[in-house]
Amino acid sequence: GQQVMQIPQYQHVQEGEDFTTYCNSSTTLSNIQWYKQRPGGHPVFLIQLVKSGEVKKQKRLTFQFGEAKKNSSLHITATQTTDVGTYFCFNAGGTSYGKLTFGQGTILTVHP
């Protein structure tokens, strides 16, 4: 089924460095959601973006939705070891059969 492609697959950073993960779609998205999954844990909802060009912030996390609603990004400023995990973007508007599947996500490792 249709998926949103996410890059990079892996990212290793030193604590204090910034981190960005990108999601790209060939088609216009009705919305995009972001989730975080800690190692050994389950996905936890972070945020939903709906509007073209929307930018939302949660402390050190900045989420953007592209003007064409075909891409999105998550930027973490000054990473901390607590940021370790896998970040997934997810097209929650893909309610057609079989489309509500997550991509591979970006695995973030933060070295102290």
Place this chain on the structure above:
Amino acid sequence: EAGVVQSPRYKIIEKKQPVAFWCNPISGHNTLYWYRQNLGQGPELLIRYENEEAVDDSQLPKDRFSAERLKGVDSTLKIQPAELGDSAVYLCASSLFGTAGYYGYTFGSGTRLTVV
């Protein structure tokens, strides 16, 4: 609020044996999802319920997997017989609306199944 409750947390079974997973969603959430997550992969949707109706089961391997959501509340996912390739984490999630809305999906802690 207890969140999405799943049981058991872990299950080890021999191949060809049956296994069942149980999920109790957040009270009031009409939409319930069963996902399977293999190591290093994102969650894959198996089935989605709107109340008691399965509205998307296109990715459920129906020869061995079955699910039910009686009375539109808790749900059970069954595998019979299990195969080695079924080893994965089975996640249940619920949401207030069919497209998750501004509150997203709430996932349970999952059941880690190992088939030996």
